[in-house]
Structures are given as C-alpha cells and as structure tokens.
Amino acid sequence: MKNGVWLYGLQFFNTVLPLVTLPYITRVLGTAKYGTFSVVLNFVSYLQVVVEYGFALSATREVALISDDENNSEDGLSRIFTRVIFVRFLLFICCFAITFINIVIFNRPKETNLCFFVLSISLIGYVMQENWIFQGKQEMKFISICTIIARIITTLLIFICIKTPKDIVLYCVLYSLSPIIANIMGTIIAVKRYKLRLLRLKMQDIIDALRNGMYVFFTQLSSKVFGAIGITFLGIxxxxxxxxxxxxxxxxxxxxxxxxxxxxxxxxxxxxxxxxxxxxxxxxxxxxxxxxxxxxxxxxxxxxxxxxxxxxxxxxxxxxxxxxxxxxxxxxxxxxxxxxxxxxxxxxxxxxxxxxxxxxxxxxxxxxxxxxxxxxxxxxxxxxxxxxxxxxxxxxxxxxxxxxxxxxxxxx
Structure with a gap:
C-alpha cells in the first residue's frame, strides 16, 4: 500500500502535468512543428530502449531475489549496480554515434538536426536511472520524489520559455532535462542509502549482464516497435x-x-x-x-x-x-x-x-x-x-x- 501511494503520487504528476502542458504545446507549436518533434522523439525513444537494455526487469528481479547475506556483502548489490552502469554507458556511446550518423547522412533542416542532437543528450539520464534498485527493494517513494521534482521544474520552464513554433529546439532542451535531473538525484540517493560503490569488473561480469538482460531487452524493443512504429512510418x-x-x-x-x-x-x-x-x-x-x-x-x-x-x-x-x-x-x-x-x-x-x-x-x-x-x-x-x-x-x-x-x- 505504501508503494502504491507513492507511485500513484508519481503517476498523478505524470498524468496531470501532461494534461496541463500538452494542450499548451500542441497549440503553441502547431500540428506541423509538433509533428516534427514527435518524429524526432520517436527516433530517440528507440535508442532509450537500447540504453535501458531490459535492466528495469532483469536487474529488478536480481535485487528482489538477492539473499540477505549477499546484500550485506561488499560485492552484492554494488556489483549489480556497477554492471548496469557500465553496460548502459557503453550502449549510450553507441546510440549517440547512431544519432550523429543519422544527422550527417540525411539532409534535414538545421532545426530538425538540432532536435535530434538535443533529445539524444537525454539518454545520459537513462544511463544513471536506478529505478530498478528502488523497485527491487520495494521502496518506490524515491522514484516518485525524484521524478516529481524534475517534472515540476521542467513544466514551469516550459510555460515560461516556450512561446512560438520557433522555440521547438528549446522545448527539446527542456524535455531532455527531466530524465537527467530525476536520475542524477536517484543515483545520489541510491548510492548513499545502499552504500553502493563501483567495483572492478571482469569481462565475464559484462557478458553475464548482457546475457541476463538480453531476452527482456529484445522484448522491450519489440514492445517499443509495437507502440512507436506507426509514427515512424507516418513520418515517411x-x-x-x-x-x-x-x-x-x-x-x-x-x-x-x-x-x-x-x-x-x-x-x-x-x-x-x-x-x-x-x-x-x-x-x-x-x-x-x-x-x-x-x-x-x-x-x-x-x-x-x-x-x-x-x-x-x-x-x-x-x-x-x-x-x-x-x-x-x-x-x-x-x-x-x-x-x-x-x-x-x-x-x-x-x-x-x-x-x-x-x-x-x-x-x-x-x-x-x-x-x-x-x-x-x-x-x-x-x-x-x-x-x-x-x-x-x-x-x-x-x-x-x-x-x-x-x-x-x-x-x-
């Protein structure tokens, strides 16, 4: 019940704030500019799934089932934490390279290319996303607190700064700030609360992390295709x-x-x-x-x-x-x-x-x-x-x- 109250507090903000900002943004940007933003965001959302790599489920299960002895040892939760951070950072570099190639190859307006670049920066926030730890520990209040604070900040900035369709790049900047702010805060809380530290990894640790999250990753990527491929083909x-x-x-x-x-x-x-x-x-x-x-x-x-x-x-x-x-x-x-x-x-x-x-x-x-x-x-x-x-x-x-x-x- 406690977890439910905190997560529904989060979802209240996730539901109400879009209901407040979306009518404003769709009107200010107009159908064409909002369509451009949607196409770019759709592309970056595929890369987001790659960076997250299924750890939201596979790592959550590891944390939920970890034994008390292992949890209290030096290389228990910290080893999972290190694996997830390291693998996600490698995937982020690959995804950012894909964005750069996409910008170079296709002859798009400068404004659209800037949107691609700015929204891709938001992926660094998902490298640091520690929701899987809080979910596995069933302490969802930390997820809620961090996300609510970040959303309030960026929502206020959207109303203050976005005034015309020409502000589409600035809107992308503010949109990217939300996951970055929330997940930096979440990482700080997780490190302090669970005494996490980065450990030296062996190649086998990285291989195990990739293997453990592989099936869930392909499933989530497929799920993203289920929800997002329509915008991809509409853009074409x-x-x-x-x-x-x-x-x-x-x-x-x-x-x-x-x-x-x-x-x-x-x-x-x-x-x-x-x-x-x-x-x-x-x-x-x-x-x-x-x-x-x-x-x-x-x-x-x-x-x-x-x-x-x-x-x-x-x-x-x-x-x-x-x-x-x-x-x-x-x-x-x-x-x-x-x-x-x-x-x-x-x-x-x-x-x-x-x-x-x-x-x-x-x-x-x-x-x-x-x-x-x-x-x-x-x-x-x-x-x-x-x-x-x-x-x-x-x-x-x-x-x-x-x-x-x-x-x-x-x-x-």
Missing part, C-alpha cells in the same frame, strides 16, 4: 500535420497506460516471489488481479470513447478534432496491452521464462512492422490507428498459447 508516408495529430491523440490512451504502470510495477516483484514459491497459486493470484484491472480500465475506456470529440477539442485544439475517431482502435489497443502485460511480464517473465516471452514478441514484431507498413501506406493516419490494435491482438494470441504451453503451467 504522411505529412507532418498528420504525424502531429496522431501523436497528440495517441497521448489519450497513453495517459491511461500511465495509470496502469504503477500497478504493474508494484505487483511484479510480488508475482515474481509468488510464482517462485508456487506456480499454481502465483498464476491464480495474477488471474484474479487481471479480472478487476480490465474491468476498471474497460469502464474508463467506454467513458473516454463517449466523449472522445470534446476531449480532443479541449485537450489539443480545433485543428486536431477532424481525426478524433482514431481514438477508438487506440483505446482497444491499450486494453489488450494491459492484458498482455499480465500474460507476458507478470506470468512468463516473473516465472523466469524470459526466452519464451521474447520469442512471442519476435513473431509479433514482424507482424507489427508488416501491418503498420501496409496499412499506413494504404490509408495513412487511419491505418496507423488500426495497425497497433491488430498487432496487439496477434501478440495476445501468441502469449495466451505460450503460457499454456510452458511446462510449469500445463496443469492449470
């Missing part, structure tokens, strides 16, 4: 205005997902332990929670669907209302995403079946790329709204089948 086949409209309306189910995320973070360490103790009881626990969560978010989705047009007008402005109807398939996509989290993360990953979970996503991501390419090429923004729903439905079938094929669950 559609106008900046359509990209801006789609990106704005997409934020509505995204905000609902922000309400779900604290629940997922809270129950993941619990489901991990329960499934380790008893596969059957752990799975029954997951099914019971899933039923109530889907009923809750299903009801919210119905209300949002009823008032979709006025919500779009109030949230983003009259320029975005013409495409309000794309919210309907996106709401269904959000519900399937929550269901698939229970089937995949809370069941397969929590029970140590990362490989099986990743395998489902590798098939699903191929379908996602194909569906998005074809539907967006044929129907533009309308196809972009339908493709995630079809792709998530395919993944749902794959995960449902895999859970029942895994040996430890065949008796259910």
């Amino acid at each position: 086949f559609a106008s900046s205005e359509d990209v801006g409209i789609y990106s704005a309306i997409y934020k509505i189910p995204y905000v609902l997902m922000l309400l779900w995320n604290p629940i997922a973070q809270i129950i993941y360490p619990i489901t991990s332990k329960r499934i380790v103790e008893s596969n059957y009881k752990g799975y029954i626990f997951i099914k019971r929670i899933k039923k109530y969560i889907l009923l809750l978010f299903g009801g919210i989705s119905v209300l949002v669907g009823i008032f979709a047009k006025p919500i779009t007008a109030i949230a983003f402005g009259s320029d975005y209302v013409q495409r309000f109807y794309i919210i309907y398939p996106l709401l269904l996509w959000m519900l399937l995403g929550i269901n698939n989290n229970f089937e995949g993360i809370q069941t397969l990953v929590a029970s140590g079946h990362d490989k099986e979970y990743s395998a489902c996503f590798q098939v699903g991501v191929i379908g996602t790329i194909i569906f998005n390419y074809l539907l967006i090429y044929l129907w533009g923004i309308n196809g972009a709204a339908m493709a995630p729903l079809i792709s998530e439905g395919l993944l749902s079938i794959l995960l449902h089948y895999r859970v029942r094929r895994v040996g430890t669950f065949t008796n259910l």
Whole structure:
C-alpha cells in the first residue's frame, strides 16, 4: 500500500502535468512543428530502449531475489549496480554515434538536426536511472520524489520559455532535462542509502549482464516497435500535420497506460516471489488481479470513447478534432496491452521464462512492422490507428498459447 501511494503520487504528476502542458504545446507549436518533434522523439525513444537494455526487469528481479547475506556483502548489490552502469554507458556511446550518423547522412533542416542532437543528450539520464534498485527493494517513494521534482521544474520552464513554433529546439532542451535531473538525484540517493560503490569488473561480469538482460531487452524493443512504429512510418508516408495529430491523440490512451504502470510495477516483484514459491497459486493470484484491472480500465475506456470529440477539442485544439475517431482502435489497443502485460511480464517473465516471452514478441514484431507498413501506406493516419490494435491482438494470441504451453503451467 505504501508503494502504491507513492507511485500513484508519481503517476498523478505524470498524468496531470501532461494534461496541463500538452494542450499548451500542441497549440503553441502547431500540428506541423509538433509533428516534427514527435518524429524526432520517436527516433530517440528507440535508442532509450537500447540504453535501458531490459535492466528495469532483469536487474529488478536480481535485487528482489538477492539473499540477505549477499546484500550485506561488499560485492552484492554494488556489483549489480556497477554492471548496469557500465553496460548502459557503453550502449549510450553507441546510440549517440547512431544519432550523429543519422544527422550527417540525411539532409534535414538545421532545426530538425538540432532536435535530434538535443533529445539524444537525454539518454545520459537513462544511463544513471536506478529505478530498478528502488523497485527491487520495494521502496518506490524515491522514484516518485525524484521524478516529481524534475517534472515540476521542467513544466514551469516550459510555460515560461516556450512561446512560438520557433522555440521547438528549446522545448527539446527542456524535455531532455527531466530524465537527467530525476536520475542524477536517484543515483545520489541510491548510492548513499545502499552504500553502493563501483567495483572492478571482469569481462565475464559484462557478458553475464548482457546475457541476463538480453531476452527482456529484445522484448522491450519489440514492445517499443509495437507502440512507436506507426509514427515512424507516418513520418515517411504522411505529412507532418498528420504525424502531429496522431501523436497528440495517441497521448489519450497513453495517459491511461500511465495509470496502469504503477500497478504493474508494484505487483511484479510480488508475482515474481509468488510464482517462485508456487506456480499454481502465483498464476491464480495474477488471474484474479487481471479480472478487476480490465474491468476498471474497460469502464474508463467506454467513458473516454463517449466523449472522445470534446476531449480532443479541449485537450489539443480545433485543428486536431477532424481525426478524433482514431481514438477508438487506440483505446482497444491499450486494453489488450494491459492484458498482455499480465500474460507476458507478470506470468512468463516473473516465472523466469524470459526466452519464451521474447520469442512471442519476435513473431509479433514482424507482424507489427508488416501491418503498420501496409496499412499506413494504404490509408495513412487511419491505418496507423488500426495497425497497433491488430498487432496487439496477434501478440495476445501468441502469449495466451505460450503460457499454456510452458511446462510449469500445463496443469492449470
């Protein structure tokens, strides 16, 4: 309950502040400039997944299951901490090099290239992200405190500094500051609270870290493709205005997902332990929670669907209302995403079946790329709204089948 209160305090800020700043930004930047920002942010979000490299789950599980003796030893938690920081820093260098090559190769306006460069700087914040430690220790209040402070600072600066569409680069700077400020604070707290220190690593330590996070990384990268490939193809086949409209309306189910995320973070360490103790009881626990969560978010989705047009007008402005109807398939996509989290993360990953979970996503991501390419090429923004729903439905079938094929669950 304590963790829930802190994380919902965080999600209150994650939900309310975008509801305050997004209407302002979509109006000030306009559909075209907001579309440009969305395309750049979409590119950097792929790199963010690379830098995080699945440690949000794989390292969290290591911390949650670490023994008391190892936790109190010199090379227990500190060794995990060192591995994660070192591997993420190497990945950050690779990702920044990719951004530089992208800027050099493609002939884009100078303003757009500056946006790419500035938003890529934000990746250094994810190198220092220690949420996996706090989540594994079930001390989520530190995640909340750091993020809330950073968001308040950057939100105030956005209202003070962003006045015209020409301020798009400055908006990228302020957007990048939030993860950097929050994660610097989080690292300082984690180091002091858990007496962390950097240890000398062997090559095998790095290999083990990469191996432990590999399946979750590919799964999260696939998940990012599920949610972001639409903007990628829209940036190729559609106008900046359509990209801006789609990106704005997409934020509505995204905000609902922000309400779900604290629940997922809270129950993941619990489901991990329960499934380790008893596969059957752990799975029954997951099914019971899933039923109530889907009923809750299903009801919210119905209300949002009823008032979709006025919500779009109030949230983003009259320029975005013409495409309000794309919210309907996106709401269904959000519900399937929550269901698939229970089937995949809370069941397969929590029970140590990362490989099986990743395998489902590798098939699903191929379908996602194909569906998005074809539907967006044929129907533009309308196809972009339908493709995630079809792709998530395919993944749902794959995960449902895999859970029942895994040996430890065949008796259910």
